[in-house]
Amino acid sequence: MTGARRGKGQRLDLAALRAELGPELQGVLADFERFLRLERNRSPHTVQAYLGDITLLLHHLRCAGEADLRGLDLRLLRGWLAGLYQAGASRTTLARRAAAARTFSTWAFQNRLLAADVAELLASPRPHRSIPTVLSADEAAEAIDSLGGDEPEQLRDRLILELLYGTGIRVAELVGLDLPDLDRSRRVLRVIGKGDKQRTVPFGAPADAALQRWLETGRPSWATPASGQALLLGRRGGRLDQRAARRVVNTATADLAGGSGLSPHGLRHTAATHLLDGGADLRAVQELLGHASLATTQIYTHVSVDRLRRSFEQAHPRA
Numbered sequence: 403m404t405g406a407r408r409g410k411g412q413r414l415d416l417a418a419l420r421a422e423l424g425p426e427l428q429g430v431l432a433d434f435e436r437f438l439r440l441e442r443n444r445s446p447h448t449v450q451a452y453l454g455d456i457t458l459l460l461h462h463l464r465c466a467g468e469a470d471l472r473g474l475d476l477r478l479l480r481g482w483l484a485g486l487y488q489a490g491a492s493r494t495t496l497a498r499r500a501a502a503a504r505t506f507s508t509w510a511f512q513n514r515l516l517a518a519d520v521a522e523l524l525a526s527p528r529p530h531r532s533i534p535t536v537l538s539a540d541e542a543a544e545a546i547d548s549l550g551g552d553e554p555e556q557l558r559d560r561l562i563l564e565l566l567y568g569t570g571i572r573v574a575e576l577v578g579l580d581l582p583d584l585d586r587s588r589r590v591l592r593v594i595g596k597g598d599k600q601r602t603v604p605f606g607a608p609a610d611a612a613l614q615r616w617l618e619t620g621r622p623s624w625a626t627p628a629s630g631q632a633l634l635l636g637r638r639g640g641r642l643d644q645r646a647a648r649r650v651v652n653t654a655t656a657d658l659a660g661g662s663g664l665s666p667h668g669l670r671h672t673a674a675t676h677l678l679d680g681g682a683d684l685r686a687v688q689e690l691l692g693h694a695s696l697a698t699t700q701i702y703t704h705v706s707v708d709r710l711r712r713s714f715e716q717a718h719p720r721a
């Protein structure tokens with residue numbers, strides 16, 4: 403691989419790889435991108451991930467001496483994944499790239515770019531489901547209570563933690579909230595999740611109190627005509643960026659999570675775990691989190707069992 407294919411921090415320069423594919427394969431990628439965005443309604447993050455994976459696949463195709471897409475077959479696909487494995491790719495990365503290849507192969511076959519769905523039999527390793535790091539209920543309360551004060555930034559930051567922990571929504575869903583998405587009379591939020599799927603999520607009295615303080619004195623201090631209907635704002639009045647929300651959570655939990663801080667997704671893990679620990683039904687938690695599959699939600703039952711095992715080992719004389 404040439405130096406031009408390495409970017410800052412030794413990351414792959416996908417733009418350089420794409421430029422090397424030639425006009426025909428670049429056109430295939432552009433058509434696949436439109437399919438993902440317009441027909442499959444994938445999120446921008448998923449589209450970019452899949453395009454990156456297929457760029458690597460098509461580059462492997464060219465390196466194997468194939469001039470066009472018709473040279474793609476199951477043997478080449480397996481060789482591509484084997485090479486990634488030997489280069490140290492994780493099981494999660496391999497599973498995602500295999501999924502991207504299957505989606506691409508099916509699309510190419512349906513659009514008569516391939517004579518067969520060559521990836522139909524492509525297997526991939528199941529990614530390991532590691533037990534996520536979560537805070538205890540006391541630690542979560544401590545993190546939220548550390549964000550006191552009456553300044554707009556303090557009011558906003560407390561609301562960020564109250565909503566992330568109090569509802570379990572994703573950080574992208576949080577920063578995407580608009581004022582009409584709030585129904586304070588019923589204490590619910592209307593959230594637009596992955597795949598533009600809408601769901602209703604309840605929130606509690608502490609989050610409602612933080613919301614009222616932000617709406618009364620915090621947001622008006624920063625709001626400008628350009629703010630529109632955005633609930634959470636930055637200092638200049640624009641919609642809050644996901645990275646800024648992540649920094650708020652990371653800083654507030656830095657002393658509680660091994661000194662490194664927790665991500666917003668860690669608060670989502672925490673909220674789900676505490677719901678199940680408190681006796682919530684698994685399918686209700688699935689609905690609240692917006693999981694398409696119950697299997698995704700079931701990882702939180704493993705967290706609870708793990709906690710139970712640790713408590714047993716610490717407390718029982720026959721452990």
